[in-house]
Amino acid sequence: xxxxxxxxxxxxxxxxxxxxxxxxxxxxxxxxxxxxxxxxxxxxxxxxxxxxxxxxxxxxxxxxxxxxxxxxxxxxxxxxxxxxxxxxxxxxxxxxxxxxxxxxxxxxxxxxxxxxxxxxxxxxxxxxxxxxxxxxxxxxxxxxxxxxxxxxxxxxxxxxxxxxxxxxxxxxxxxxxxxxxxxxxxxxxxxxxxxxxxxxxxxxxxxxxxxxxxxxxxxxxxxxxxxxxxxxxxxxxxxxxxxxxxxxxxxxxxxxxxxxxxxxxxxxxxxxxxxxxxxxxxxxxxxxxxxxxxxxxxxxxxxxxxxxxxxxxxxxxxxxxxxxxxxxxxxxxxxxxxxxxxxxxxxxxxxxxxxxxxxxxxxxxxxxxxxxxxxxxxxxxxxxxxxxxxxxxxxxxxxxxxxxxxxxxxxxxxxxxxxxxxxxxxxxxxxxxxxxxxxxxxxxxxxxxxxxxxxxxxxxxxxxxxxxxxxxxxxxxxxxxxxxx
Amino acid sequence: xxxxxxxxxxxxxxxxxxxxxxxxxxxxxxxxxxxxxxxxxxxxxxxxxxxxxxxxxxxxxxxxxxxxxxxxxxxxxxxxxxxxxxxxxxxxxxxxxxxxxxxxxxxxxxxxxxxxxxxxxxxxxxxxxxxxxxxxxxxxxxxxxxxxxxxxxxxxxxxxxxxxxxxxxxxxxxxxxxxxxxxxxxxxxxxxxxxxxxxxxxxxxxxxxxxxxxxxxxxxxxxxxxxxxxxxxxxxxxxxxxxxxxxxxxxxxxxxxxxxxxxxxxxxxxxxxxxxxxxxxxxxxxxxxxxxxxxxxxxxxxxxxxxxxxxxxxxxxxxxxxxxxxxxxxxxxxxxxxxxxxxxxxxxxxxxxxxxxxxxxxxxxxxxxxxxxxxxxxxxxxxxxxxxxxxxxxxxxxxxxxxxxxxxxxxxxxxxxxxxxxxxxxxxxxxxxxxxxxxxxxxxxxxxxxxxxxxxxxxxxxxxxxxxxxxxxxx
Numbered sequence: 001x002x003x004x005x006x007x008x009x010x011x012x013x014x015x016x017x018x019x020x021x022x023x024x025x026x027x028x029x030x031x032x033x034x035x036x037x038x039x040x041x042x043x044x045x046x047x048x049x050x051x052x053x054x055x056x057x058x059x060x061x062x063x064x065x066x067x068x069x070x071x072x073x074x075x076x077x078x079x080x081x082x083x084x085x086x087x088x089x090x091x092x093x094x095x096x097x098x099x100x101x102x103x104x105x106x107x108x109x110x111x112x113x114x115x116x117x118x119x120x121x122x123x124x125x126x127x128x129x130x131x132x133x134x135x136x137x138x139x140x141x142x143x144x145x146x147x148x149x150x151x152x153x154x155x156x157x158x159x160x161x162x163x164x165x166x167x168x169x170x171x172x173x174x175x176x177x178x179x180x181x182x183x184x185x186x187x188x189x190x191x192x193x194x195x196x197x198x199x200x201x202x203x204x205x206x207x208x209x210x211x212x213x214x215x216x217x218x219x220x221x222x223x224x225x226x227x228x229x230x231x232x233x234x235x236x237x238x239x240x241x242x243x244x245x246x247x248x249x250x251x252x253x254x255x256x257x258x259x260x261x262x263x264x265x266x267x268x269x270x271x272x273x274x275x276x277x278x279x280x281x282x283x284x285x286x287x288x289x290x291x292x293x294x295x296x297x298x299x300x301x302x303x304x305x306x307x308x309x310x311x312x313x314x315x316x317x318x319x320x321x322x323x324x325x326x327x328x329x330x331x332x333x334x335x336x337x338x339x340x341x342x343x344x345x346x347x348x349x350x351x352x353x354x355x356x357x358x359x360x361x362x363x364x365x366x367x368x369x370x371x372x373x374x375x376x377x378x379x380x381x382x383x384x385x386x387x388x389x390x391x392x393x394x395x396x397x398x399x400x401x402x403x404x405x406x407x408x409x410x411x412x413x414x415x416x417x418x419x420x421x422x423x424x425x426x427x428x429x430x431x432x433x434x435x436x437x438x439x440x441x442x443x444x445x446x447x448x449x450x451x452x453x454x455x456x457x458x459x460x461x462x463x464x465x466x467x468x469x470x471x472x473x474x475x476x477x478x479x480x481x482x483x484x485x
Numbered sequence: 486x487x488x489x490x491x492x493x494x495x496x497x498x499x500x501x502x503x504x505x506x507x508x509x510x511x512x513x514x515x516x517x518x519x520x521x522x523x524x525x526x527x528x529x530x531x532x533x534x535x536x537x538x539x540x541x542x543x544x545x546x547x548x549x550x551x552x553x554x555x556x557x558x559x560x561x562x563x564x565x566x567x568x569x570x571x572x573x574x575x576x577x578x579x580x581x582x583x584x585x586x587x588x589x590x591x592x593x594x595x596x597x598x599x600x601x602x603x604x605x606x607x608x609x610x611x612x613x614x615x616x617x618x619x620x621x622x623x624x625x626x627x628x629x630x631x632x633x634x635x636x637x638x639x640x641x642x643x644x645x646x647x648x649x650x651x652x653x654x655x656x657x658x659x660x661x662x663x664x665x666x667x668x669x670x671x672x673x674x675x676x677x678x679x680x681x682x683x684x685x686x687x688x689x690x691x692x693x694x695x696x697x698x699x700x701x702x703x704x705x706x707x708x709x710x711x712x713x714x715x716x717x718x719x720x721x722x723x724x725x726x727x728x729x730x731x732x733x734x735x736x737x738x739x740x741x742x743x744x745x746x747x748x749x750x751x752x753x754x755x756x757x758x759x760x761x762x763x764x765x766x767x768x769x770x771x772x773x774x775x776x777x778x779x780x781x782x783x784x785x786x787x788x789x790x791x792x793x794x795x796x797x798x799x800x801x802x803x804x805x806x807x808x809x810x811x812x813x814x815x816x817x818x819x820x821x822x823x824x825x826x827x828x829x830x831x832x833x834x835x836x837x838x839x840x841x842x843x844x845x846x847x848x849x850x851x852x853x854x855x856x857x858x859x860x861x862x863x864x865x866x867x868x869x870x871x872x873x874x875x876x877x878x879x880x881x882x883x884x885x886x887x888x889x890x891x892x893x894x895x896x897x898x899x900x901x902x903x904x905x906x907x908x909x910x911x912x913x914x915x916x917x918x919x920x921x922x923x924x925x926x927x928x929x930x931x932x933x934x935x936x937x938x939x940x941x942x943x944x945x946x947x948x949x950x951x952x953x954x955x956x957x958x959x960x
Contacts, residue, residue: 079529085530092530098529099524099529201530204761232535235760312757318573320530324529362755364753367756
């Protein structure tokens, strides 16, 4: 029986009724990964260990908890003990971590099976998965098109039905935008909801792990397991973790949805606009009310983000120096030469660009004008959201201003073109708020995503709104034709 | 022309916490290279720091002792620079909101007291060590020290001579050891300083251009390095030239300071708030607990020693001046009641021995136990003070107990009247001429008879008993 395109809920039922074993499931998943190798979703496969674990699960007493025996893929930014972790960078192309990220460990402790590590933009810096040292990932919907980024490999692996779900990380839209471009569901939780221990840092104050899956329900299952305070990450929140499945099916009658005035949706591609209007109608039919609301500072989100994120990245990436791990240049004269050559050879252009921007933004004489100012604006944006959530329950935007595009068609001349991909997603990272992207139709046969932003720690509300939408529509069930791969 | 020196010190105190500032690896000194290192200390991808509150408590204790303001909300910042023994490529330190603000410390130089104000004291992590001379063609890195908590104490530029600088560091050493904030071991780098030195014409208000001498780690070197630097700067100014603001290193083998290569300090550290750590908040309850458990400081001890044990001001001061001496005294007092004899020995023989060996009492083989036994044996007249001194030498070398030495060498004092009388009679009978001369009025000969008795008893006869019996017999 094929397992391709099955959700976690489907696979759980199959495992429980005994129509498939964990071992068979894992082997099927590994086979699909091989079959669609050309998609280039994976950087490293975990064949041996995953087979061993699946076998152990089959031999153990029957365990019907959600994730037992379920194959998952991990973004190659999470450290996995004994399994190569590269961040899709040459500088870490030989790095095998001695420990696992808390998020991965929790998923594995819950019985899930890591079948492989997924391709991504190098160090999560990019919105098209084109900055990976290991090559582009194809969008399963159309060969030669980007899957979005940075969690492009995870999104493509789920969209192609290789795994029912995968982990991703989201610093400015890196879960939601690829989820939108690949026609799947992706959730960025509240900052601090999931431990960052073992996640290779891009921008510490913005990075957040989260799930990519076929449905909101599956996202809730993963979120239940991944969440919670971790003493190893002092920025992880010490708040109770509710059962995100419990209220997911509540009617959304009377739900107040805010539309952000400053996003000027009228200026968008008419097709993006049309889909958005249609989704609005669908939500209205489900009992939601729409309110236009002003977030006066939100238009400053992109420049604010591109001051803060590179600044933190320039410091976070200093440890990749060729001294203790990772790529080390040969034939160097002295310590400085070792740094310069190892880093010049090890990092790609986009990473270098951001390190340079960040180094500049933190320099003496520029700190106040860039980094400090950006942090002040960030606070204003956060206040705008706080204010908005006094009158609405969730905010709704398109996830991306456009659908997936051709390899090499954006940002080659002007990187800012690509930075604008994150126009709608970046502000929730700046404010630390949860947000989800769900498929809501297609533009020229390519999927488009709808974003719901929730209030602080209110993943339950956006999951509920997303699930009710999915119960009443079939956009999330559309499957790509993988004949070209 | 008359010149005036202005010195400010930045003191780095390694805090004596069991584990590091941001990881739970041990801080023990002297372990094999790279064994006190965990994932966090070597800056692996994906690791995050978590705060060791013990370091905060120690910093706060220091702040309270110098009468400073304690910032109960503390922030960390990153100081970015590349070096092979700095694993993350940045040091986590406190820039904007240090834990300790202000305060002052009293120093005594040339018998006069002076107050030096403290600008601030902040917590930061130490770097590892680069070893350049052990492996041919390679540099080695030891990360054992990486992440060890440091308290950097910055003084106001109020120190006006090398001597005062030494006095300041001695006061600092006394304070941090008394507070159990640090072991204060300068040879192991637990206490070291950077000295900012400048010269100006006497009476001038404006500060001269300063140089910074990095990483000085002994009282002797502090004095020498600063004196060298003062002379060097005066010479420059007297030649009508200008002092260059720079960072210099003190080379003790040549007794000179010289500039560090410009690359080593021409850094823009790009400070920014550490995003991996939330602000650390110390509660009022924690502050109160630190206050309640505050250790006794030298001044309090001096007073108590005078009141409780009747020590003189001078004796009390000397014993209380060093934490290890005071601890030794107080422990020994649990085993002996002769306070004054104990303090005499500590200030006399024992201090002389420690000075000669250039060690602290806890580094010697002496223990409060064996010294208390020695005092008791002298006190109960088992041995004389003189024999005590000869036993002491052996105690210092072997750490053996006085009772064992007395027993094995038969040094017990003879206080038995009958035995002493017998020996005295022998001496009198063998020296009739001297007896006659003594009885004829030559009083000085009394010493001769005592000497003879001591000779026959190998110095073990109780001198008081000898005196009284001899006087009686020579009537």
